[in-house]
Amino acid sequence: MHQLHQEITVTVDGISYERAVEPRTLLVHFLREDLGKVGTVVGCDTSNCGACTVLVNGQSTKSCSMLAVQADGAEVTTIQGVSDGNEWHPVQSAFKECHGLQCGYCTPGMVMSSIDLLNENPNPSEEEIREGLEGNLCRCTGYHNIVKSVQRAAEMMEGAK
């Protein structure tokens, strides 16, 4: 089977990994099973839920809809790489402050999508936040506090400039 594997080099959360993977391996399975990056989770098998969202070269990407071999040479940021040490990313802080999570399963994807959303649009309206997070499903919060979290993060990031 090994000859079917393909060598890839992927930087994940600042560390460069060289691995041989089956070409059919999804990026999310590569992250979870080959690298032990289990902060990124799988919520569906139809690319609807967005729980597995990561940043690939800075763009939010559902890691279930990309093959690991397609990430060859890319820089991937997961929920485990958005803050270093004790310093929380403003989006993480805002989600805690505004109670933007309950069970927390959608949270890794929700945070990564929110980071990308705010990178592209630092001052989104409520409608723009809702549309921007359309690809991330949450079953616990009804989105009310998620929207508030993103609004709060926008304030905090504005303030940080």
Add this chain to the structure above:
Amino acid sequence: MTEVVDVGTALGRPIKRKEDARLLHGQTNWTDNIQLPGTVHMAILRSPFAHATITKLDISGALAMPNVVAAFGAAELGDLNASVPCVWPVTDDMVAPDFPALAKDKVRHVGDAVAVVVASDARSAADALEAIVVDYEPLDAVIDMEKAISPDSTYVHDDKGTNTCYVYNLGGGYDEKVKEADVVVKRRFINQRLIPVFMEPRSVVAAPMGMSDEITLWSSTQVPHILRLLLALVTGVPENNLRVVAPDVGGGFGGKLQIYREEILALQLARKMGRPVKWTETRSEDMVATHHGRDQIQDIEIAAKSDGTLVGLKVDLIANMGAFLQIITPGVPLLGMFMYPGIYKMGAYDFKCTGVFTNTTPTDAYRGAGRPEATYAIERIMDELAAELGMEPMELRKKNWIKHEEFPYTTIAGLTYDTGNYELATARALELFDYDGLRAEQKQRRDSGDKVQLGIGISTFTEMCGLAPSRTLGALKYVAGGWEHCTVRVLPTGKVEVITGTSPHGQGHETAWSQIASSILGIPVEDIEVVHSDTGRAPYGMDTYGSRSLAVGGQAIKAASERLIEKAAVIAAHQLECSTSDLEYINGVFQVKGDPEKAQPLGAVAFEAFTAHNLPDGVEPTLSAEATIDPQDFSYPHGTHLAAMEVDTETGKVTLRKYVCVDDVGIQVNPMIVEGQVHGGLAQGIGQALYEGAFYDQDGQPLNANMSSYLVPGAPDLPMFITDTTCTPSTTNPLGTKGVGEAGAIASTPAIINGVVDALRHLGVNDVAMPATPMTVWKTIQAAQGGK
């Protein structure tokens, strides 16, 4: 004796959650994250037919596939093929078919488990399923509930000779009482089938631990304690050898209140193979193999005097059990039985429920479990009765609801509501909603013939929470109790463990339970660890469902904390050379009254209890206390929910413009968490009204059993919610709490549909089926117009 002082620093405050740090940093311990050395992975071959005879099952092809370790059909599994149990035989003659972990001779719903492959990795196991040969001889599928109980139906379980699981009756006085009525309104409501769709798919790991005979089973479950007991009973694994852990669990909503066949298989194969066995479902598997909810046909009849005074209510349900009975499948409609009269006074109530087998995924508890169905029926028919009488729907409710001075009030269904104030919650909701302003706009839109019509939906609901008093559950033939346990320990370093029998999966128990303990112990919230969801560390418990964790489990925390202070006071008095009556306990410190210099913090008392060098005679070392609390009665949260619905009469598109709810959940431990629970419940209730529904074709093929076509509401589908609370403390528990987990889901569905119908009533519409999709609404308008 020492006065226990409620320092009140933690209770009632919107403290940010302890859970969030790990959840926000990807450091959460989901079951699927567990990767033990030597683990083998299960994949399950599922039936593509709703009903078929298995004429051949050959697993040999799978065994020849790469990385496959073993494969089993029912024959190969033999005695290990244990059955899924049902613990709620609601009647003595209830029909309870065998539900083996692997199907034996027949498959009975799409997704029924036929064979299991075990391989060294999950993908190889899934690949090998395709090498299994199964020959099916398809049989007629029983899908329609009414056809299922007609005489010429095929049987889902032919050895039973019937598709009727049970018939349950309550009451009996309606037919006599209805003679006093001036108006009788009848409706048939369809409370459609829903899928829980918790975000974390189910996952289980079972591993022999190599220490003694212990097997540890990690599962994404709401009920580790119940699961341990039932797994022991059905598999024969000695209960004392089995440890069940629910690590971080990503939502449940009733869907993980279950013992699933995959948990049985993982445990049995781990025993047989002597190595860790793991299984994680795909979402598409989840949607056919995780139990579904709701699915009732509700024939409702309400009778009233011409002035609106209610005379009686008659409820005739057909409830879909699905193909098999799971843990409390037959009991779910009976939880609703008590709630059909809602908050209203009436003279008669007849209830009948017929449980029916069909070739569909089994149903069981889903957020509210019976109570949303009941609330939908009563709140919908109150609007229909108001229309028939020409009354304002809120006026009809006010005329009939239990007035605040009438509590405690025993309803026609036999429950005694302890406290409530419907007038207060309603007044606040009307104010927040601008009810009069919206009614004026509605009239203006009607008068002008606007293509977008406005409707106002009302739901004044109550529910029974805090499941439950054990005696009551026993009287209903449920085979377990409803108590809850807590042990509080102060460790030698002064840190505190609150060991609870509840099992959170998003509710924030680690934070809220710390607040309860902190308010009594005077120890900061951050120095308290809540230990839960592990039968090894928290051995006693009845877990989390039915909005019971605070109303029942919270009492146990309070009682155990108070008992701990009583014990600590005896030691502190000995240390301070005074009597316990000379002590007062303030902010975690015992002080001699009038002499605050003479003081002993709780941590120092705990260290003394640990060293045991100088304990008073008769006092045992260590500082801990426990309490097991059986509640005296349920609690009854209530609220008034109002929805402003815009309906485009040309396209059928429905827009939720404004949603206001004022809930009375009694005393709140953490208002931030309460509000979050309400929001999430609203989203699920609105989901049922407008978006969700699991449907089958006539052959029993699921039409939308995946996340692409089963429409869980997304962020653009919902508005910001306007929420507020009123508070009448419950008198059935010393904390005065009521429960909030299900309120939003119960109340919102009828509010939404009442609003849609209200927008269209002048067009001749008097009901809209759920989910109220644009096509359904448009067709309903067309039918009403054509009928004119």
